[in-house]
Amino acid sequence: MTAAQNPAGLDLRRLRQWLPTAVPGAGGELSAKLIAGGKSNLTYEVTDGTSTWIVRRPPIGHVLATAHDMAREYRVMAALQDTDVPVPRTHALCEDTAILGAPFYVMERVEGIPYRYAGDVAGLTPERVRVISEALVDTLGALHSVDPAAVGLAGFGRPEGFLARQVNRWKKQIDASRTRDLPAADELHKQLAARVPTESAAGIVHGDYRLDNVLVDAQDRLVAVIDWEMATLGDPLTDLALMLVYGRLADASVSDLIADVSTVPGFLSEKEIVERYSRGSRRDLSELGFYVALASFKLAAILEGIHFRHVHGQTVGEGFAGIGDAVVPLLESGLRSLQEYR
Template sequence: MGAHELPGLDLGRLAPWLRTVVHGVGGDLGAELIAGGKSNLTYRLTDGHRAWIVRRPPLGHVLATAHDMAREYRVMSALQDTDVPVPTTYALCEDTDVLGAPFYVMEHVEGVPYRYARELAPLGPERTRAISENLVDVLAALHAVSPEAVGLRDFGRPEGFLGRQVARWKKQLGASHARDLPAADELHRRLAASVPAESATGIVHGDFRLDNVLTDAQDRPAAVIDWEMATLGDPLTDLALLVVYQRLGELVGGNAVADAASAPGFLTEDEILARYATHSDRDLSGLGFYLGLASYKLAAILEGIHYRHLQGQTVGPGFESIGPAVHPLLDAGLTALKEYR
């Protein structure tokens, strides 16, 4: 498929617009799709000398996700001058005459989104440890940013954030009901009955893990990416989700989910929490609730994948291991509520 035929990216329409917002764009533009599917589409655009990234909503889902473009663009633009590495943003286009949907253009950042332990293993345990330490430090840096100071005071509704999260993921779980999950019912009941007061409001990434960070050749975070879930709320949800993603990789392994944290040298769960605590002034004593909520959230996501697998809607190996992983994930969530500190 030629560059001019990429679905969702009409270079003939894009090129004139791009030259009005980015200085020095060269002659013929070429492009490739580097992330597609049901999530937002990501293209690498080049004039042969420089490269940019274009992000737009998935094809056919414009109304439901068009707002994501402005949100992603806004949060990355707001973080430009902070300690959080993000791509330089160039322009947001809300004129649907150009590509048929809102989109934005940002810097192309060189880096690797490490996803699997087999990708980290050749680096050795010392480099892997450094990568995981830097990952935690970036998360703490994000959570230290004052939303008001970077112009994000109205970026979300932090009041009642945790209660809405509990309700949201119950709804998600119910939408993909394929079997009875008594542990899910019990975990939801306990979460709903023990919603704590939120910790100090901060910027929540919403899906923070190693493969949403581009790591450079010196093992430093070059850019945090994939901000489509970002909002204002309780940042401890990010920390708990990072930990539960780590548990999930150990439960499932293989190609079905990211298991980078299983690589020799990667910080353990306790080391992640200890390092975050030294870089943050947030109180982690009530983290059991957050771990329970993160377990419930990921269980709901996995159950949705399992449901689609049963319907024959998933393609590729590894999906058969998703359904069984839901049970220990829910059990770990219940344990966290009972036993964590």
């Protein structure tokens, strides 16, 4: 996108007045472009012609602050600055809604690519893809080894009872968006509720960890983990399991909207991901089947919600027609996982 004087949701005149208070030396006329939008938080690239920054704010008109908590995103990235987890350097959080109409924060712009589709890595050899996917797993292990209290995040979430709450949350979500009978959903929920394990030691959970939520530089180094809007304290094995299930969803090839970079030659297989994570982690993976089943239930609930909106004419754009076809296979995969990882 080309730079604009006032992209939607960003008043550059007011931002120009405020920015020097957060970034000494910032000034001059600002221009900006929206680089990520929609129902997720909005991300802008802002420049004064000399320096460039990233500004993040909630979706325009969104009023559910708990779902798009700028202070939460900012806090977790600021806490991780001096750890082995690469994150963008944060500059300032602004909770004065008079500036942009919503809280926002400013962070450094990191040069890197969020690989999402197989075509994005078409120019990379399988060896390079393998290096990138290994770094993805190793960085997740580094995140999960961080002591939340040691970096000032002791009160960042409620880890006690985290797994049981997740089971209940996604049951409510899938029930609220059903357009059809889903007996596999009822069976998977029943088995999950009956098998909630003793939780892994509490840690920082990214909440949506995958290759297109990290930035990779030209030397195939993972230089930043981004999109922390789902971060909390809880059971970190939910991150590992969700990454695995994203891979299973990519293999299903149900829609062009599904990220499929994990299907390219060189990307670690599910078994290789688990083995590499296990070698670098002290966490007990004996109940991994539960976590994979829970992640399958979560993604099925999310996709059923998208299918519901598509059926009712509430989606905009192409590619949604096949989304609903992935729900039952995901649920059945979740049921199998309860046995596969025993």
